[in-house]
Structures are given as C-alpha cells and as structure tokens.
C-alpha cells in the first residue's frame with residue numbers, strides 16, 4: 001500500500017511547515033499535531049503560513065488522548081515536535097527531557113501496543129548527537145576529541161587538540177559512523193529520540209529513519225526566538241540595529257543547509273526505502289565559518305553594523321562540525337541544490353516582508369546563560 005496519510009508533529013514550526021507544504025502539493029493528506037509552544041508562536045494562534053489544505057490539531061505530544069488517534073489514523077509519522085534550544089536545555093532539564101524523550105516514548109508505546117498502519121517513521125535528530133565533529137591528527141590519524149576543557153577556552157586556545165598527542169587537529173566532514181558524544185541536554189534527548197525510534201523500528205519492522213539535521217536556514221525560522229538557530233538570531237539583531245554576537249573568534253566551521261534541500265531529502269526518506277533503519281546526515285556538504293555567515297547577512301542586508309566577535313566561549317559549545325552527506329547521496333539520491341548566496345538572499349527577502357516582527361530577546365537570553373555560569377570566565 002502506498003502512503004497517503006502523513007502525521008507531522010511540530011508541523012506548525014519552521015521545518016515542519018515547509019514539509020507540510022511540499023507533502024500537500026504532492027497530494028498527501030496531511031495532519032499536523034502542534035501545541036503552539038509560546039516561545040515559538042508568540043501570537044498563540046496558527047501561523048499565517050499554515051496550509052489551508054492540511055488538517056491542524058492543537059495538542060501536546062505528551063498527551064496520549066490527543067496523540068493516539070492521530071497516530072492510528074496515519075500511514076507515516078514525521079516526528080518534529082520538540083523543545084529546541086541547546087543553551088536553554090542546560091537549565092530546563094525536566095522540560096526538555098519530558099517533551100523530547102517522553103513525547104517520543106509515548107509515540108512508540110502507541111505503535112507497539114495498538115493496531116496501526118504506520119509504514120514509515122521519520123524522527124528529527126540533530127548534528128548535536130555527534131558533539132564535536134570528526135577530526136584528523138597529522139600524527140595519529142582520525143580522532144574524536146570531546147568537549148574542550150574550560151581552562152583551554154579561558155586561554156582562548158580555540159582549536160581542538162588530539163586526545164592522544166595533544167597537538168592541534170584538523171576538522172573533516174563528519175560521517176554517520178563517527179562515535180557519538182553529547183555535550184548538552186538537548187542533544188541527549190535527540191540521541192534518545194533517534195535510538196528509541198531506530199530500535200523500535202528494527203524490532204517491530206516499522207521502517208524508521210533518523211534525520212540528523214545540520215544548520216538548517218530559511219524563511220519562517222522564528223526571528224523573535226532567542227533560542228532558535230544562529231542565522232535567525234543574527235538576522236533579528238541586525239534588523240534591530242544591533243551587532244550579531246559571535247562567540248570565540250568566529251572561526252567555527254558549520255554546514256548551513258537550505259530548508260528547500262532539507263525538504264527534498266525528507267521527501268526522499270518518506271518515499272524510498274534506501275535509508276530505512278539508519279541515521280542520515282542532512283547537510284549541504286559545504287563548509288563555512290560562522291563569522292562568514294554573520295558577514296554575509298550584513299552584506300545582504302546592506303547594514304553598516306559589524307559583527308561583534310566576543311573572543312569568549314560558552315562551556316557547552318563545540319568547535320567544528322560539518323556534514324559528510326555521502327550516505328544521503330548514495331542511499332536516497334539526495335543532491336542539494338541551493339547555494340549559500342541564493343539561500344541567504346531568500347531568507348533576507350522573507351525577513352524584510354514578514355508580518356511577524358523580529359523582536360530581539362537575545363540580550364535577555366545571554367543574561368540567563370551568564371547567571372547560570374555557562375559563559376567561560378576569562
């Protein structure tokens with residue numbers, strides 16, 4: 001039987017809503033379960049971009065009475081509902097574990113204990129499950145260093161060191177086989193979500209895929225959420241006449257992937273079996289420093305405001321992580337198409353015209369980190 005009905009949890013959010021649009025345009029019947037988390041949806045109502053051809057149910061993924069009938073009705077479940085900030089997860093531990101880990105546990109509990117017809121399960125995982133990316137030591141070969149000690153950050157010795165010989169190491173693209181390491185509570189919950197989904201998928205023969213998103217950017221990312229992705233936070237700062245705050249020296253390498261390429265890859269996961277039962281990186285395959293991203297935003301906005309490079313670190317940050325996308329290419333035929341220049345130009349055009357005002361709450365969020373002792377003292 002081919003899949004026709006898809007349940008997207010968190011489908012009012014940034015990534016989910018783009019997927020909903022694509023699925024609807026491909027003729028799927030789509031149901032969204034979303035509780036309109038106030039930190040993301042400040043108006044408390046369905047966003048203006050909600051797709052009129054999808055069905056929207058307001059409810060919490062921790063509420064069995066709401067979740068169960070929707071799961072039993074679906075032929076595929078795309079599970080995106082989550083609390084999503086790394087920094088915040090370090091002091092809202094109960095909430096992060098409850099929404100992310102227990103919400104997923106409930107989904108799986110329904111699937112194994114009730115007669116269902118789900119033929120595909122896709123869970124949103126994250127670059128965060130790796131901790132640091134993959135590295136190569138000139139002397140020792142491939143190595144997997146973990147979080148940098150606070151003394152190293154306080155000395156502003158930003159680059160990672162080899163766990164064996166302690167020399168500096170070079171960042172290389174991270175394959176799915178890299179040993180995993182979680183540096184924060186959010187990433188632990190993402191790890192638990194993907195492990196649970198893949199385990200139950202394998203055990204009960206429900207084709208399951210864990211989508212390891214790298215840095216996804218594009219229209220609809222909340223500009224007023226100081227806990228959202230870095231590109232949206234900086235864009236919001238610039239639109240409010242304030243400098244983007246760049247931690248360390250700005251040389252951190254990341255893979256920024258356009259939302260359109262992400263949606264392409266998710267549709268391939270839904271419609272094809274090549275990646276079933278596997279975790280799969282979704283990135284662009286490219287590499288860029290975060291300072292270059294801050295400068296690109298400044299240039300595209302034609303703003304006079306320079307990024308503020310702090311030369312200080314946060315205790316839980318990684319140095320580099322970029323995506324090796326060979327698995328998605330080989331198992332699904334994924335081929336990212338959107339260049340950084342084109343993708344960021346689109347983001348800016350949207351930000352200039354969006355009715356949702358970009359309110360900058362970043363300073364308050366930074367103050368919270370300071371109070372919790374999560375900024376490195378120097």
Ligand SMILES: NC(=O)c1ccc[n+]([C@@H]2O[C@H](COP(=O)([O-])OP(=O)(O)OC[C@H]3O[C@@H](n4cnc5c(N)ncnc54)[C@H](O)[C@@H]3O)[C@@H](O)[C@H]2O)c1
Pocket residue numbers: 009010011012013014015016033034035036037038040041059060061062079080081082083084099103124125126127212213214215216217222229
């Ligand atoms: N944006 C990225 O770069 C990125 C990177 C890695 C992983 N992810 C993962 O992708 C998924 C989607 O992220 P996003 O960027 O679209 O975030 P988002 O905050 O825009 O969307 C999440 C949605 O989930 C909803 N939600 C939150 N808690 C809920 C609950 N208890 N019950 C029901 N709905 C709830 C929110 O209202 C929101 O609409 C998340 O699981 C996130 O962890 C995103």
Ligand SMILES: [Zn+2]
Pocket residue numbers: 137138139140141162163164165166167
């Ligand atoms: Zn070495």
